[in-house]
Amino acid sequence: MSAAVLIGLDWGTSGARAYRIDAGGTIIDTRESASGLQNLGQRTFEAAFDELLGDWRELPLPRIAAGMIGSRNGWLEVPYVEAPATITALAGGIRATPGGELAIVPGVITRDEGGTPDVMRGEETELYGALDDITADALLVMPGTHSKWVLARSGRIVDFETYMTGEMYAVMLQHSILGRFNQSDGELGEAAFLRGVEHGLRAGAIAHDFFAARTLVLSGELAPADVADFLSGLLIGREVRDGRQWARDRGDTLSQVGVAGADALSGRFVRALVHAGITARHIPRAAARGLFRIAQAANLI
Amino acid sequence: MSAAVLIGLDWGTSGARAYRIDAGGTIIDTRESASGLQNLGQRTFEAAFDELLGDWRELPLPRIAAGMIGSRNGWLEVPYVEAPATITALAGGIRATPGGELAIVPGVITRDEGGTPDVMRGEETELYGALDDITADALLVMPGTHSKWVLARSGRIVDFETYMTGEMYAVMLQHSILGRFNQSDGELGEAAFLRGVEHGLRAGAIAHDFFAARTLVLSGELAPADVADFLSGLLIGREVRDGRQWARDRGDTLSQVGVAGADALSGRFVRALVHAGITARHIPRAAARGLFRIAQAANLI
Numbered sequence: 028m029s030a031a032v033l034i035g036l037d038w039g040t041s042g043a044r045a046y047r048i049d050a051g052g053t054i055i056d057t058r059e060s061a062s063g064l065q066n067l068g069q070r071t072f073e074a075a076f077d078e079l080l081g082d083w084r085e086l087p088l089p090r091i092a093a094g095m096i097g098s099r100n101g102w103l104e105v106p107y108v109e110a111p112a113t114i115t116a117l118a119g120g121i122r123a124t125p126g127g128e129l130a131i132v133p134g135v136i137t138r139d140e141g142g143t144p145d146v147m148r149g150e151e152t153e154l155y156g157a158l159d160d161i162t163a164d165a166l167l168v169m170p171g172t173h174s175k176w177v178l179a180r181s182g183r184i185v186d187f188e189t190y191m192t193g194e195m196y197a198v199m200l201q202h203s204i205l206g207r208f209n210q211s212d213g214e215l216g217e218a219a220f221l222r223g224v225e226h227g228l229r230a231g232a233i234a235h236d237f238f239a240a241r242t243l244v245l246s247g248e249l250a251p252a253d254v255a256d257f258l259s260g261l262l263i264g265r266e267v268r269d270g271r272q273w274a275r276d277r278g279d280t281l282s283q284v285g286v287a288g289a290d291a292l293s294g295r296f297v298r299a300l301v302h303a304g305i306t307a308r309h310i311p312r313a314a315a316r317g318l319f320r321i322a323q324a325a326n327l328i
Numbered sequence: 329m330s331a332a333v334l335i336g337l338d339w340g341t342s343g344a345r346a347y348r349i350d351a352g353g354t355i356i357d358t359r360e361s362a363s364g365l366q367n368l369g370q371r372t373f374e375a376a377f378d379e380l381l382g383d384w385r386e387l388p389l390p391r392i393a394a395g396m397i398g399s400r401n402g403w404l405e406v407p408y409v410e411a412p413a414t415i416t417a418l419a420g421g422i423r424a425t426p427g428g429e430l431a432i433v434p435g436v437i438t439r440d441e442g443g444t445p446d447v448m449r450g451e452e453t454e455l456y457g458a459l460d461d462i463t464a465d466a467l468l469v470m471p472g473t474h475s476k477w478v479l480a481r482s483g484r485i486v487d488f489e490t491y492m493t494g495e496m497y498a499v500m501l502q503h504s505i506l507g508r509f510n511q512s513d514g515e516l517g518e519a520a521f522l523r524g525v526e527h528g529l530r531a532g533a534i535a536h537d538f539f540a541a542r543t544l545v546l547s548g549e550l551a552p553a554d555v556a557d558f559l560s561g562l563l564i565g566r567e568v569r570d571g572r573q574w575a576r577d578r579g580d581t582l583s584q585v586g587v588a589g590a591d592a593l594s595g596r597f598v599r600a601l602v603h604a605g606i607t608a609r610h611i612p613r614a615a616a617r618g619l620f621r622i623a624q625a626a627n628l629i
Binding site for chain 2: 145189190203204226229231235273
């Protein structure tokens with residue numbers, strides 16, 4: 028068994044993971060806890076950190092973290108690096124916690140034409156982990172509560188855009204009138220999902236499309252069991268439409284599209300992209316490998 | 329005092345109103361109850377009706393109702409009339425409750441190019457009440473939980489489109505991450521609202537704009553007290569952008585735009601429309617006058 032050279036942490040809002048990583052960037056073993064930022068309660072970050080690491084705390088290894096742990100509500104607010112951002116710039120923006128427990132990777136900030144900021148924390152690290160070759164050109168879609176579309180060029184995070192797709196889905200399904208019709212069994216209804224994707228890919232107002240979902244049920248043209256999948260398709264389809272336009276406006280040809288995220292959700296995005304005529308492949312998210320590469324760039328290992 | 333010739337009811341999801349109306353179509357007096365469809369509990373429609381009318385129940389007058397009372401979950405499901413719909417078609421679609429207590433006005437259904445249905449119940453009546461001249465050409469914006477944009481031509485409801493703007497606002501502000509930042513005092517912050525309108529009028533993804541609201545707060549560029557007004561402006565601005573395109577696609581020149589709704593919300597829509605370069609005037613909603621006109625067309629009075 029190879030020896031660990033690094034402890035990497037992926038520490039976000041809902042949970043935290045620690046990896047022991049070897050000299051090849053491969054995970055040796057993983058520890059997990061529910062101690063995300065929103066679950067800390069009265070505990071300090073130090074306490075949650077000790078609990079997560081356990082006896083790894085004694086290992087004489089560098090430790091590096093990415094994610095919301097570096098945000099204003101985290102252990103230490105690490106200033107954003109401005110896009111276009113290189114891995115070297117990320118490495119240069121690393122800050123250590125006051126007690127030296129942990130080096131924290133910065134997030135990235137970009138601004139649109141109107142000057143409105145957009146931000147990421149954690150995805151920059153996952154992106155550098157997900158790419159086979161970190162200097163490759165890619166358009167990476169990172170689905171989730173707050174999906175990101177990220178344009179990478181020759182090793183730089185050139186620009187990105189966030190869509191609150193996952194949160195809109197959850198909130199509208201749970202709290203709007205659409206929830207009243209929802210009788211989903213939790214299985215993916217492929218036909219209803221693709222029907223939603225088709226709606227979403229069309230021009231139109233999402234506020235109108237939501238109402239259409241309700242009306243289709245009332246008119247008997249959409250089964251209550253299909254509401255959740257239709258809505259999922261509608262929102263993902265709309266994200267694909269909007270993200271595609273965003274990427275094209277930035278000169279991307281959509282020839283290298285990767286979807287980096289959890290299996291089930293990424294599968295939905297790949298389906299929606301293919302439905303829009305875009306070839307896309309699923310790439311596992313790879314926070315540990317990203318942490319390893321950034322630690323290398325920072326000469327921590 | 330003039331004599332009543334009609335009892336008109338505006339009976340919706342959250343409440344019910346009854347009007348005694350004279351031969352000139354003017355309201356003599358009004359009775360109100362909270363007995364909307366969602367508040368009936370175990371009571372029958374008959375019981376709620378008796379309670380609302382009280383001693384008006386004994387008056388030998390025709391009675392006519394509009395709103396969700398004619399829906400599937402109402403007292404009697406009255407089939408939709410298809411757009412384009414004339415007031416004569418609405419009058420012809422009236423159905424009486426089994427006991428003859430009440431004549432109920434039908435709603436209107438339309439379908440978009442893709443065949444997806446859109447529906448209204450109550451707004452058709454308010455529209456015929458709101459127009460000075462029911463044969464006038466108009467584009468009527470009817471703001472609310474489910475806003476409607478309605479195109480009227482020579483006395484016909486030609487087409488309409490619903491936007492779930494009000495519900496999206498409420499649900500996202502209460503249940504999404506945006507709610508965490510909201511510290512509104514309830515007063516309209518004009519500057520924040522118009523800033524939201526400007527965002528909304530721009531092309532872009534609403535799922536991205538929601539996230540931008542969060543990011544602007546985090547970067548100190550939007551005060552927590554302004555989040556609700558910014559979000560309101562964003563959603564109303566987007567509705568104006570989408571509705572404007574919808575109307576233009578149907579050949580409307582946006583020269584006769586009326587906003588028919590409650591004062592405060594209509595004021596916001598008028599502001600947003602003017603900000604988009606569209607002259608708009610506020611028209612009070614007039615269910616009673618609409619009921620009177622439809623009752624005339626049906627020879628009930």
